Amino acid sequence: MFISLDHLGKDFRKKPRALDDLTLDLPSGMIGLVGPNGAGKTTLMRILCGIVAPTRGRVLADGRDLSDARTRRALKQTLGYLPQDIEPYPNLTPLEFLDYMGVLKGMGDARERRRQAGGLLERVGLADVARRRIGGFSGGMRRRVGIAQALMGSPRLLVVDEPTAGLDPEERMRFRALLASLGGERTVILSTHILDDVAQTCPYVCVLRGGRLRYDGATSGLVDAARGRTWITPPLPAPPTGAVVANAAATPEGTRYRVVADIPPAGAQPAEPTLEDGYLALVAR
Amino acid sequence: MRFLRMALVHARIAARQRALWAASAALCLLSLAVMVNGGMPFESGDVFDLAFFAQVLAMLPPIAYAAACTDLASSPARLGIGEVEKAAPVASVVLAAARVTGTLAVVLLPSLALLLFCGFGQLAHGNLLGPLQALAMFVLVVAPAALLAAAMSALAGAALPRAFARIAAAAAWLVVLALTSFVGVPEAGGGVHLEIASDPALQALFGLPPVLNENVAWTVAPASPLAAFASVAGRVAFAVVLLAAAGALSRARGRRR
Numbered sequence: 001m002f003i004s005l006d007h008l009g010k011d012f013r014k015k016p017r018a019l020d021d022l023t024l025d026l027p028s029g030m031i032g033l034v035g036p037n038g039a040g041k042t043t044l045m046r047i048l049c050g051i052v053a054p055t056r057g058r059v060l061a062d063g064r065d066l067s068d069a070r071t072r073r074a075l076k077q078t079l080g081y082l083p084q085d086i087e088p089y090p091n092l093t094p095l096e097f098l099d100y101m102g103v104l105k106g107m108g109d110a111r112e113r114r115r116q117a118g119g120l121l122e123r124v125g126l127a128d129v130a131r132r133r134i135g136g137f138s139g140g141m142r143r144r145v146g147i148a149q150a151l152m153g154s155p156r157l158l159v160v161d162e163p164t165a166g167l168d169p170e171e172r173m174r175f176r177a178l179l180a181s182l183g184g185e186r187t188v189i190l191s192t193h194i195l196d197d198v199a200q201t202c203p204y205v206c207v208l209r210g211g212r213l214r215y216d217g218a219t220s221g222l223v224d225a226a227r228g229r230t231w232i233t234p235p236l237p238a239p240p241t242g243a244v245v246a247n248a249a250a251t252p253e254g255t256r257y258r259v260v261a262d263i264p265p266a267g268a269q270p271a272e273p274t275l276e277d278g279y280l281a282l283v284a285r
Numbered sequence: 286m287r288f289l290r291m292a293l294v295h296a297r298i299a300a301r302q303r304a305l306w307a308a309s310a311a312l313c314l315l316s317l318a319v320m321v322n323g324g325m326p327f328e329s330g331d332v333f334d335l336a337f338f339a340q341v342l343a344m345l346p347p348i349a350y351a352a353a354c355t356d357l358a359s360s361p362a363r364l365g366i367g368e369v370e371k372a373a374p375v376a377s378v379v380l381a382a383a384r385v386t387g388t389l390a391v392v393l394l395p396s397l398a399l400l401l402f403c404g405f406g407q408l409a410h411g412n413l414l415g416p417l418q419a420l421a422m423f424v425l426v427v428a429p430a431a432l433l434a435a436a437m438s439a440l441a442g443a444a445l446p447r448a449f450a451r452i453a454a455a456a457a458w459l460v461v462l463a464l465t466s467f468v469g470v471p472e473a474g475g476g477v478h479l480e481i482a483s484d485p486a487l488q489a490l491f492g493l494p495p496v497l498n499e500n501v502a503w504t505v506a507p508a509s510p511l512a513a514f515a516s517v518a519g520r521v522a523f524a525v526v527l528l529a530a531a532g533a534l535s536r537a538r539g540r541r542r
Contacts, residue, residue: 049372076374086365091301092294100294103287104373104380133301149369 009056018043020211032198033191035208080155090135105153120148140171226273226281240265244284295387308349313395316341327406339422347434351458354435355442355450358531425486436527443534489513
């Protein structure tokens, strides 16, 4: 699915502008969406899912404007959405919950719904608890039910918001592998604070800050934003002023800081930038 | 079909809240027990007895619905599942209707079963229309009352913390009962005593007197068919308004979170 944002803007009453003049063409495959809190990631995803309407501009899905109710409805039939905070109905089993999601997505054939639900539970590693109530599941298991529901109906567009937040490292790896396996056949928009997840799964990334687009392009290109601006200081008693601290390592003589700055702090040595440095260079400006 | 499937899922969710249907069933049995002094409604062929039972069923079990349905509008926003439901190609009003239908289908089951049992009991005692009358009473009196109680509960649940909402909704239902279910009847020696007013729909459909006591004289005129229709439609419309308000309030609170 080809998604295009055209001068997109969103205002909320008595709040700073959530999205400001966003123009962007999203390719198919895995797309990372990163930015600090309040950057407008969730608002953008809710607009893409047809949950809220933009205040200005438009979204085109395969060339069709989402402001049209019929286009929005058609998009929703091919959409999978995993919001940041979701607790599936605790009184249902995963099988029943996925069946319900299939019904909501307009899957009329009960046998097909059950077949897909069974297959997805197998895929997210919940087949053995398919008939147990969700209320007794751990946070990680509920998150897996969440991703399975997003995949019901074989969506062409998958939007996932902070899918690995709160998961233990093993669950996170499993989740990452699952997400990576999905990108080939559909457009997957992955919003996260964890840059490592983006680095491992998304060849394309968009960086938002204050509702504006700061970067869109190859994930590897994000590093270039910090090239020639990444420094490691000598041991210091306090962080250098006017620089964004990316990391700090304690030594007996003081703390050695890894910073992103246009002008190097006194005595600092240049360093090869990482994805994290590139991100900080963009969002901290 | 899709609506029924959605309603079925919500019925299943409600049915697994044991406290909900257990309280509902207990209050239905209490309603039947209230009839003990006047003779059980399935022991006679008199539609009056059936109507009295239907009205008690419209008064007592809804206390349980008022206390238990506080999550009806607020749970999707609270669980976050509302976001997923909004991203599905289903109108939110259809989804809300399926949720209410499914929940009410479960909590009303004991009332329907008991009312039909009494209707068939009346059939055995010579009232050939007993089961049909029971069904009509369920649709016109018991179900709208349950819907109204559930809607009040949903609004309270959307506006207040859950524990307070349960108490507030049950208290509000008792206030509604006190204000709408009784009528003052003059006593021979002066003064007035309260009697249960019969439902306008039952007055119009089954020729019941305005007071649910055959032994007292009444002075008010029986309800006209138009008044009966207005009474049922008004209750349903008011419940729909309350549910819409509860939904809007829940969405607004969900956005703030």
